[in-house]
Amino acid sequence: xxxxxxxxxxxSVLAALLALLAVFAPAFYAxxxxxxxxxxxxxxxxxxxxxxxxxxxxxxxVSVGSQFAVCAVIAGTLTAAxxxxxxxxxxxxxxxxAMGALNGLLVAGLGLPSIVVTLAxxxxxxxxxxxxxxxxxxxxxxxxxWWGLGQTMGxxxxxxxxxxxxxxxxxxxxxxxxxxxxxxxxSDAESALLAxxxxxKTVFRLFILMGLLAGLAAALNxxxxxxxxxxxxxxxxxxxxxxxxxGGVAVSGGRGSVWGASVGLLLLATINPALTYLHVDxxxxxxxxxVVILAAxxxxxxxxRTHAGR
Amino acid sequence: MAAPLLQLDxxxxxxxxxxxxxxVTFDLLPGEVHALAGENGAGKSxxxxxxxxxxxxxxxxxxxxxxxxxxxxxxxxxxxxIATVHQQPALFPDLTVSExxxxxxxxxxxxxxxxxxxxxxxAVQLLHRAGAAIxxxxxxxxxxxxxxxxxxxxxxxxxxxxxxxxxxxTASLTRKETxxxxxxxxxxxxxxxxxxxxxxxxxxxxxxxxxxxVLRDGESIASFPTAExxxxxxxxxxxxxxxxxxxxALACTAGGKMLSVTNLTCDRSRIRNISFDVSRGEVFGIxxxxxxxxxxxxxxxxxxxxxxxGEIVIDGKLAxxxxxxxAIDLGIGYLPEDRxxxxxxxxxxxxxxITMALHPRIFPFGFxxxxxxxxxxxxxxxxxxxxxxxxxxxxxxxxxxxxxKAALSRWLATDPKVxxxxxxSQGVDVGAKAEMHNIIRELAxxxxxxxLISSDLSEVLGASDRIGVMxxxxxxQIFERKDADADSLMRAxxxxxxxxxx
Numbered sequence: 001x002x003x004x005x006x007x008x009x010x011x012s013v014l015a016a017l018l019a020l021l022a023v024f025a026p027a028f029y030a031x032x033x034x035x036x037x038x039x040x041x042x043x044x045x046x047x048x049x050x051x052x053x054x055x056x057x058x059x060x061x062v063s064v065g066s067q068f069a070v071c072a073v074i075a076g077t078l079t080a081a082x083x084x085x086x087x088x089x090x091x092x093x094x095x096x097x098a099m100g101a102l103n104g105l106l107v108a109g110l111g112l113p114s115i116v117v118t119l120a121x122x123x124x125x126x127x128x129x130x131x132x133x134x135x136x137x138x139x140x141x142x143x144x145x146w147w148g149l150g151q152t153m154g155x156x157x158x159x160x161x162x163x164x165x166x167x168x169x170x171x172x173x174x175x176x177x178x179x180x181x182x183x184x185x186x187s188d189a190e191s192a193l194l195a196x197x198x199x200x201k202t203v204f205r206l207f208i209l210m211g212l213l214a215g216l217a218a219a220l221n222x223x224x225x226x227x228x229x230x231x232x233x234x235x236x237x238x239x240x241x242x243x244x245x246x247g248g249v250a251v252s253g254g255r256g257s258v259w260g261a262s263v264g265l266l267l268l269a270t271i272n273p274a275l276t277y278l279h280v281d282x283x284x285x286x287x288x289x290x291v292v293i294l295a296a297x298x299x300x301x302x303x304x305r306t307h308a309g310r
Numbered sequence: 311m312a313a314p315l316l317q318l319d320x321x322x323x324x325x326x327x328x329x330x331x332x333x334v335t336f337d338l339l340p341g342e343v344h345a346l347a348g349e350n351g352a353g354k355s356x357x358x359x360x361x362x363x364x365x366x367x368x369x370x371x372x373x374x375x376x377x378x379x380x381x382x383x384x385x386x387x388x389x390x391x392i393a394t395v396h397q398q399p400a401l402f403p404d405l406t407v408s409e410x411x412x413x414x415x416x417x418x419x420x421x422x423x424x425x426x427x428x429x430x431x432x433a434v435q436l437l438h439r440a441g442a443a444i445x446x447x448x449x450x451x452x453x454x455x456x457x458x459x460x461x462x463x464x465x466x467x468x469x470x471x472x473x474x475x476x477x478x479x480t481a482s483l484t485r486k487e488t489x490x491x492x493x494x495x496x497x498x499x500x501x502x503x504x505x506x507x508x509x510x511x512x513x514x515x516x517x518x519x520x521x522x523x524v525l526r527d528g529e530s531i532a533s534f535p536t537a538e539x540x541x542x543x544x545x546x547x548x549x550x551x552x553x554x555x556x557x558x559a560l561a562c563t564a565g566g567k568m569l570s571v572t573n574l575t576c577d578r579s580r581i582r583n584i585s586f587d588v589s590r591g592e593v594f595g596i597x598x599x600x601x602x603x604x605x606x607x608x609x610x611x612x613x614x615x616x617x618x619x620g621e622i623v624i625d626g627k628l629a630x631x632x633x634x635x636x637a638i639d640l641g642i643g644y645l646p647e648d649r650x651x652x653x654x655x656x657x658x659x660x661x662x663x664i665t666m667a668l669h670p671r672i673f674p675f676g677f678x679x680x681x682x683x684x685x686x687x688x689x690x691x692x693x694x695x696x697x698x699x700x701x702x703x704x705x706x707x708x709x710x711x712x713x714x715k716a717a718l719s720r721w722l723a724t725d726p727k728v729x730x731x732x733x734x735s736q737g738v739d740v741g742a743k744a745e746m747h748n749i750i751r752e753l754a755x756x757x758x759x760x761x762l763i764s765s766d767l768s769e770v771l772g773a774s775d776r777i778g779v780m781x782x783x784x785x786x787q788i789f790e791r792k793d794a795d796a797d798s799l800m801r802a803x804x805x806x807x808x809x810x811x812x
Contacts, residue, residue, distance in 0.1 A: 177669040177676040180662060187657040193614070194652050195666040195720065196638045254657045 006248030006299075007260040014267045017274055025277035039155035039224060041269045042162035043068070043217035044239055045262055048247075049169045050210035051240045052261035054114075056173075057206055058186040058253025061103060062237045063118040064214050066125035069233030071096045071218035073129060076138035076228030088222075093215035099125065100211020104204035114207075122237070129230055138228040154223040161220055165213070170258040182206065187254030242289070243268050246296040268292065312340050313376055315473055315504045316361065321370035322528075323356055330356040332528040333370070338473060338504040343495060345507045345515040345536070348525035348548055349767060349800070354508055357525065358475050361506070362394045363387035374473075390473075393466035397478040399458035403451030407461055408433035410450050414465040436464040439497070441490035456487050463494065474498060475506045492518060510599050511805055512541045524548055545804075549767055549796030565590035567626075568759035569728045571611070574620035579606035581783045584620070588728065588759040593750060595774025596763045597799050603783040604763045605647060608730045611761075612644040613637035625727055638667055643721030645714075647733040647763075653717035656706035660698055661687035663705050664719045671724075690719035694749060711742025718749065729753065730761045735769060747773055767796045779803050 021028040028034070047064055054061055075092035079085065099121065106117040173179035181202050184192040189199040222228055247264025249256025271292065272285050280288075316338040323331040331353045338344050346354050359365040360372070363382040372379050374390055401410045412429045416422075433446035442460035450458065459479060466474050479491060495505055495518065507519055515522055516536050523533040524547045531547055570587040581603045588594040598604050609615050611622065613634040622629045624640050631637045637644075646652040654663045664687045665672065672686070673679060687701035694715040698708055705716055714734065721729055731750065735743040750773060754760055764770045770777055777789045779802040787802040 175678050175680075177673055177678060180666070180669065180678065184655055184658065184662075184666060187655045188652075191652050191655045192666075193634065194644065194646050195655075195663075196635050197666070198633075198635070254655075 007257060007263060009299075010247055010260060010263045010267055010296075014263060014270060017267070017270055021270075021274055021277060025274075028273065028277045035152070035155055035159075037269075037273060039158045041265065042158045043221045044236065044243070044269070045162040045265055046165050046213050046217040046220070047210075047236065047240045048243045048261050048265045049166050049258055050206075050213040052244045052247070052249050052256065052258050053169070053173070053182055054206050054210055055241075055244050055249045055251060056186045056253060056256055057182045057203060058189070059107065059114040059203055059206065060241065061100075061114065061118045061207065061210050062241070063099070063103060063122035063125060064210060064240060065233040065236035065238075066122045066129070067096055067099045067211055067214040067233070068218045068221075068236055069230055070099065070125050070129055071215040072221060072228050072232055073133055073138060073230050075219045075222050076140060079140055079222065080138055082141070089216075089219040092219040093212055096211040096213070096215020096218070097208050098211065100208040100214070101204075103211070104207030107207060108200040108204040133230045135230060137230070140222065140226055140228065142226075158220050158223065165216075166258060166262050170262075173258050183254055185253075239268065240265070242293050246293055248296070248300075250300065264296075314339050314373075315375060317371075317373040317376075318357075318361070319371045319373075321357070321360055321367045321372065323360060323365055323367050330528055331360070331367070334525065334528070334530045336523055336530055336533070338506060340472075340502040340504055341499045342521060343499065343505045343507050343519045345509065345519035345522040346525060347509075347512070347515060347522055347544060349765075352525040352548070353528040354525055355477070356528075358394060358477060358506065358508070361387070361473070361475060362392055388469065391469070391471050392473045392475070393469055393471035394475040395459060395462040395466060395477065395479060399455070399462045401450040401453075401458055401461060403449065405450055406447050407437070407444060407450055407453070408446035410461060411436060411446070411465055411468055415468045432468065433464070436468045437461070439467050439494070440464040441487075441494050460487070460491075463491070467494075467498075471498075472503045473506070474503060475508075477508045478510065479507070488514070512544060515544075516541065545797060545800050549800050565757065568592075568624065568757075569761075570621075570623040572621040572623075574607075574610065574617050574622065576606070576610045576615050576617045578618075579603070579610060579615045581606050581610060584780075584785045586778050586785055586788060588761060590757045590759055591754045592775045593754050593760045593762055593773055595770035595777040596761060596780060597765075597767060597770045597777055598780035598786075598803050600765065602780040602803065604780050605732055606783070607780065608644055608646075608732050608761070608763060611637070611728075611730060612642055638724060641725070641727035643667075643724055643726035643729045645717055645721060645729070645731045645734060647736060654705045654713055654720075656704070658705060659702045660691065660696065660705055660708070660716050661701035663716055664690055664701075664723055667720055667724050686723060687719075690722065694719055694722075695745065709742075711745070714742065714746065715749075718746075722753070726758060728759045728761065730763070732763045733765065734762070735764070735766070767799055770799070771796060781805065 047068065051061065051064065071092040074095050075088045078088035078091055103114070103118055103121055106112050107114045173182065181192070181197050184195070184197055185199045185202045192199055218233070221232070243265035244256070244261040245251060245264070246268060247256065247260035247262065249261055268289060271288055275285050275288060276282070314337040316336075318334055318336040321331055321334045321336075322329070334353065334357055336344075336357070346357065348354050356365060360367050363384040363386055366381060372382060374392075379386075402413070405413070408429050411433045415432075430446055437444050437446060437460070440460050440463045442457065442464065444453065444457055444461065450461065453461065463479075498505060507515070509515055519536050521533065521535050522539070522544065524531045524544065526548060566589060567587050568590045572585050574584040575582050584607060586594065596604050596607070606615070610617050611631070613631040613636055616632050622631060624642070629640050631640065631642075655666070658666075661683050665683050669676070672682065684701050690696070691698065691701065696708070696712050696715045696719070698712060705713055708716065718731075718734070734746050734750070750760060750762065762770065762774055771791075771794060775791055777791065777794050777799065779786045779789070779799055781803055782805065789798065789802075
């Protein structure tokens with residue numbers, strides 16, 4: 001079987017959906033809303049990359065939404081306090097890395113299950129943020145943008161950054177020793193250990209990377225609106241995890257690709273607006289997302305069964 | 311004479327190409343303890359699995375109470391009063407002792423109300439009969455290994471077992487617990503049950519059993535009352551065969567010392583004061599019973615459980631091995647036992663598996679060079695005759711022997727000074743085993759120091775230049791090849807008490 005079959009499948013579904021839109025709802029392709037929709041997905045794309053790596057390594061991080069929110073508020077608050085943009089961004093990324101390091105320490109250092117650890121840190125960051133921010137938005141100074149770029153160029157920068165990160169990690173996963181280690185640890189941690197790969201070190205680093213990417217996504221995201229919503233990260237973890245799973249990364253670890261996960265995100269992100277444009281009742285939106293995720297999981301299990309049957 | 315409870319006639323069972331049982335004839339009378347003796351791999355486990363209905367024999371007949379049984383299932387076996395107490399107890403660790411006992415005894419009826427008091431009382435009573443002072447309210451997971459075994463025995467008693475199989479029951483029991491167990495068995499015998507008793511401790515066989523059957527290479531060799539034999543002749547029967555000639559001629563090219571180990575101790579893995587050395591081009595065999603610490607020694611040398619005390623010198627230089635990575639960089643390779651689980655990553659390609667331990671060395675800056683990787687993989691696939699369509703084939707798709715060769719290739723590719731092979735021919739067929747030994751000899755000829763761990767005495771004898779025998783975490787004795795035979799190795803491997811009793 002072709003190792004890329006799943007990625008091709010998801011991409012085909014996405015292409016079909018886009019074609020359907022081109023025929024029946026050409027308004028979908030109007031430049032401005034399209035650009036805004038794309039830039040809206042860019043932060044999620046950056047985090048999908050990190051999540052794909054974690055799930056390939058047979059771990060998970062459900063605290064990424066909270067990490068995103070905390071980092072966004074940090075970046076926003078610093079910007080509002082007239083700190084240079086570079087400082088604000090760097091601080092947000094560092095904060096993300098620190099939160100990721102805590103997850104990594106608990107999971108890799110103490111050997112606790114990542115789902116429980118990150119569930120706990122998710123709740124902790126979320127509540128801490130609520131206490132601290134009391135739900136207040138952070139108003140940003142007028143015209144906060146990258147190096148004086150306009151609103152449009154800012155969005156393009158955001159999209160470009162996300163694509164660049166995705167491409168870099170997609171290539172790295174296939175062509176570097178580090179990528180190989182992630183697959184080996186996710187496939188079989190004990191075997192990897194006996195081949196001289198330290199699974200704990202690998203997992204620890206992946207959690208830090210996840211945090212750094214969440215911080216980066218949050219920092220880049222602040223240019224999109226005049227204020228920072230402390231609830232902006234809510235539910236983001238679900239979207240990101242769903243994208244990874246739909247994109248063909250096996251929850252059992254060791255299989256999948258960054259390419260697949262990013263196509264998975266694009267598919268999920270296209271479904272909602274597509275339904276609106278195709279005049280499907282809005283109530284069906286969430287349900288359709290659920291169906292897509294289930295379909296992906298069922299496809300996986302069928303594939304496994306036919307494999308085992310041979 | 312009473313009718314036998316159990317009769318086996320010429321039972322044979324193969325797993326793929328491996329013939330685990332070639333023809334075993336065995337019977338068990340009511341009120342007797344019948345011991346099974348044999349080396350590791352002689353077929354004892356397979357035999358008890360046949361009796362317990364886990365494996366269906368390929369040929370031969372099985373009679374219970376004189377009735378031929380065609381297709382015995384584990385459930386049927388239980389119903390007919392066959393109970394097995396395994397060396398590794400299989401209790402549910404999160405349930406209490408009384409719940410574990412209840413699960414084994416109560417019919418699976420989801421709607422019945424649970425009588426907790428009855429459960430508790432029955433557990434107390436059964437544990438008492440098993441000679442165990444264990445509170446049934448304790449969680450099974452908190453119990454020590456011997457305590458868990460006693461709970462297993464209590465389960466078997468509760469099930470009214472008439473045929474009780476004890477697989478190495480005293481491997482982890484203290485002396486006092488062993489005596490208690492003997493009391494339990496006497497009680498069972500008086501009730502007309504038959505007991506199949508498997509033990510490596512020969513003195514126990516003589517103390518406990520009425521008869522003994524010797525298994526060797528999947529065949530029942532002899533069967534006689536224990537009163538009519540002694541330990542020495544039993545040992546001779548257990549190993550008594552000429553060393554198989556399927557091993558390449560010894561061409562010892564031993565040069566200077568490659569590896570010297572002095573007083574190596576690792577408390578965590580319970581190995582103590584181990585000293586030995588291996589020269590360039592030498593194959594140093596390590597024999598011993600299961601649990602003697604052979605794999606633990608390998609894991610300590612390989613930095614998985616670093617040594618607490620002692621000295622390791624590799625190629626004349628003092629080596630401090632604190633981690634696996636250090637061990638690899640110092641030129642140690644380790645082919646683990648249980649290849650399917652640990653030797654290779656099944657979901658990854660042959661090429662990826664072969665280069666896995668090599669990355670920092672062959673791919674500077676961490677960038678994989680696909681052509682180089684492929685060439686390396688192809689070269690080992692050719693050298694070791696790994697049969698696979700391409701280097702991209704997933705390892706999980708290969709046969710056992712080819713998987714083993716892929717696993718070995720990984721370490722050959724690191725160009726090791728010392729190569730530790732842990733049960734390298736376990737689960738591979740005869741042809742692949744011979745190939746494996748040719749490769750081992752070639753490696754030795756190139757100057758690699760090889761440590762060969764094997765439970766198969768004929769393999770150790772056939773392939774090694776010198777042989778160390780481990781016993782209870784220590785290096786009991788080291789033999790020159792010419793001074794060693796199966797008899798002497800077996801004697802050195804058996805627990806000390808077992809040798810002094812006779």
